[in-house]
Structures are given as C-alpha cells and as structure tokens.
Amino acid sequence: MRISRRNLMISAAAASAASAFARAAFAELPPLAKKDTYKVGFAQTESNNPWRLAQTKSMQDEAAARGWQLVYTDAAGSAAKQVADVNSMIAQGVDLIFLAPREEKPLIPAIMAAKGAGIPVILLDRNVDQSLAQAGVDYVTFIGSDFIEEGRRVAEWMVTNAGGKSKILQLEGTTGSSPANDRKKGFDDYIAAHPEFVLLASQTGDFARDKGRQVAETLLQAHPDADIIYAHNDEMAIGAISAVEAAGKVAGQDVMILSIDGGKEIVQLIIDGKVAAVCECSPLFGPKAFDTAVAYANGEEIPPKLINPDRFFDASNAAEMLATAY
Template sequence: MKKLLGIAVGTAMLLGTTAHSMAADTMALVVSTLNNPFFVTLKDGAEAKAEEMGYELLVLDSQNDPAKELSNVEDVLNKDIKVLLINPTDSDAVSSSIRAANRKDIPVVTLDRGASRGDVVSHVASDNVLGGEMAGKLIIDTLGGEGKVVELEGVPGTSAARDRGEGFNKAVGASEGIEVVASQPADFDRTKGLNVMENILQAQPEVDAVFAHNDEMALGAIKAVQASGRDIVVVGFDGTSDGVAAVEDGSMLATVAQQAGMIGAIGVMTADKIINGESVESYTPVPLKLVTK
C-alpha cells in the first residue's frame, strides 16, 4: 500500500507540475540586437525574472533591422502572448510594431528605448538625459573647464541617442571653455566607433576628450586614440563588462553604468502587474551610476 501510495503521490505531483507549466502565461521579448553585450545582459535579466515568476518568455532578435523587428512582432502576435516587451531598433520605426500589437489588444512595454507613436502601457529605462549630463560634467571637471570635445552619437532616431546627447550638450553648453569640435553618429557599434574616430582625429588636430553614447563606440574610439598616440580621455555609457574592464585598466576614464539586467527584470515585473490587472507607472526609471577607477 505504501508503495502504491508513493506512486500515486508522485504521479499527482508530476501531473501538477505539467499542468502548471502548460498553464504558464507567455510574454514575448523582442530585442533590437543580441550582437551587443548590453542587450544580452538585458535579455538575461528578463529571462531570469520570468523563470523566477513562472512565466514563459519568448525572445527574438531583430538584428538592428526595423523590418526584421516588425516580422518578429507579427510572429509573436500570432502566438498566445499576454504582453509584448520590446527594445526598439528605432523609436520612430517601432511604431508599426506597436500599432500591430495595439490592434490585437496586446499590452506593450518598451525597454531602454522609447517609441514615438503607438500606445505603450509602460516604459522602463535609465534616465538617459541625466546620464549624459553626468558624463558631460565629469569631462568638464577632468579638463578643468577648458578643452575640445568629440561626441560619438548612437543610432539616429533612437530615444537613447537623443536623450544622452541632450544631457551631454546641456552640461558642456553651460561651460564657456568647452567646445564640441565634432559630433557624428557611429550607430552604437565598436567598429564604426573606431572608423569615425579615426576620421575625426585626422580632421581635428586638437581633441582633449570623447563622449561616446555607449561603451561599444567608446572602445572603438579608444583603439583609434591609442593608434594616434595622442592623450585623449574617453567616457562611455552603459557599464558593460568590457567597458568596466577598460575603466579598471585605465584606458577609459569612466562609463555611465546602466543596469541592463535590472531593466529586463523590471520589464517582466511590470508585465506581471499588467497581466494581473494592477496599475503600473507610465515610466519606471532605473538607477544609473558613474563607474570610475
């Protein structure tokens, strides 16, 4: 009897587990690119929190292509998802994807980058304007209030590039001794950061500091600076593992650290509240911190 009872209990537990997994609600996370350490960390944070909370999370990579992004969104909208979490490739282009979700009454939560149009229930991101200001003020202090500065911009049209640039230019614009001698996009990409910085260094005989809108571009810029043999400080943004390592070895002055994993986790927690009919904030700021040696 004890043996039979044990089998019955074990079977019941197995069936219960299966029923629970089948009943688990599904969320989708569409990421701009997984060819960037920051967004990989964001994805990892979302996956860990979803598993902890008992949700299934579908993850799709848009490969920095708005057309691929729309295709990914259309794909997940044909599945039984409760919430769409999306990290846009472009704040304008993502509107088509968000409107597709709106038509199917699927709530949308944007992560890291916002959307220009479409109905979004909540946006989870760092205060990028404040982060840009932090970078600008550090450069001003490091240069003693005088010097020539380069700005490497992210992907044009993204809220992150716009906001980080706004904060940075607000800070340096308030300092009469700081001049921005070049401001060019390098699309958040390390190789483009290297190439753009090489061209700027050839055109600009005097450069004292560089602010890059993310660590990937900053790391590319550092290679160009090192090859030139010039003494130029570089500040990045995101606080990726490579960026922090560059700060620690002295090749980068600082990085404004976003907590990518926390953005992903808070996104899932926000989606959970939406699924359970709870009210959520339209914007949830995630703390930033300045990482220096």
C-alpha cells in the same frame, strides 16, 4: 420606403455615438488576464554587444524562473525586421510583448498592431516618439534609464575633472534611437553653459565597436587637437581607444575617454587608466519587466515611465565596483 429627415438624424447620431464608442474602446489599453503562467514575447533589437546579451539573458533567466514561455526574436539591427518580429508574436497569440524598439518612429506600427490585436506592450530600454504613441494609451509603460540625465552626468563630471582638456569629439548612438537622441541632448545642453568646452564634431557610430573605431579615426584625422571623446556607449568608447592608439596617442592621457553603459570591460579600463568615467545603464531588466507585467495583470496603476537607477564609475570607485558591473 421613405426615410424621414428625423430618421436620418437619429441614424446619423447613432452612427456617431457608435464611432465614438469604438474610438474610446480602442483608446483603452488591452487588459492582461490574471494567470499562473504566461506566453510572452521579447523582441530584441540586436545581439552584437555585451549589453544586449546581458539584457537577453536577464529576460530569459526571469522567464525560466517563473515558468513562463518566452518567445524570443532578434531583429539583427533592422527596424523593419523588428516590426515583422512583433507581427509574428501577434500571430502566435502571445499574452504580452516586451519590446526594445530599435528606433523611435519605425516601431510605432508594431505597437499599434499589438494594441489592435488586444495584446499589451511594455517598452524596455528605448522609448518611442511620444507624439505618435503614448504610455498608458498605446502601450503600458517604458522601463529604462533617464538617458538625458546620463548624458548630463557625464558632462558634469567632465567639466569638473577635465584638467584643461576642452576639445570634444562625440560618438553618437544609432540615429533615431531614444538613447542616442537623449544622451546627446543631456550632454550638449550641459556644456552649452560652459563655453570653454568646444564640441568639434559629432557623428554616429551606431553603438558598434568597429564603427565607433572607424568614425573616431576619421574624426581624429580631421581634428588632431581633440583631447576628449564622449561615446554614447561602451562599445564605441572601446573602439575609440583603438583609434586614439592608432593615431600615436595615449588614451587616458592625451585623450580623455567618457562613456555610458558600465560593463565589466569598460570598468576594468577605468582601473587601467584608459577610460576616465562611465555612467551606468543597467541591462538587467528581467525582474522589473516581469514584475511590471504581473502588477498590470493585477490591475495596479502603472506609471508611464519606470526609471532604473544608474551608478557612476570613475577612478575613485571602479576597483571596488568591478565585481558588480554586468
């Protein structure tokens, strides 16, 4: 059968229109049906510190209170396992996935796989690379803290209260994670306008207490004149205290310790005089996470970011706020 040029053009136009329709359909977020109860996944990045344990408990408690089934996984600090965990949730047919992405780029395939399977994703506490996946397009929203602002607030407090101290060691969080990237940026950008403060060294401690201790020991040996340690989380800050003491110095006197997270242990260390100040980063995501899922199912417009308010602890308020720290 002879195919005319006109028929070819019509066929090509139809194929192009179909392709455009498919792209448009895929660009839309998967819906979440309104139901009395849901089966949802929570892909946790790790469970090796109090912050993560508190976050997991908050999610589990909220699911139980609402009568929702929660499929929980722990990636044990592995981005590759977390991708596999999300794929397992997809295979189990969950209605929605709550994801705390370990790193900004490696979890993109997991988000896209869920989207392709028609399962909406809500990101908790860590974001992903916005050039590769976007809220409102590839996932519903990011719920968490303003990590840049956390770093900036710590730097601002330090500049005001350093009392002559000025030589800084920075213990960074997990390389490639949004809190590590942003807490460094917020802090570094602020002190850039204060040349009296010198950042002697900055190295990852992977948000872990013992690694934070090891890195702090190494950096203190290389820079014995350091008198400020800024850690991206409580665990590394507590590890740094051990390193300072092992170096024969007094934490809180010879070396100012600054941190972000605000668990009970570190707030008590402020009261004890070993830690100077901490910007809070609350792990209690359960209520807001589940409320957001319900709002999405109801067809409400969800902002691309839902920012949790963070308190700030220092010697002026630590004792009275200790009971409310996680």
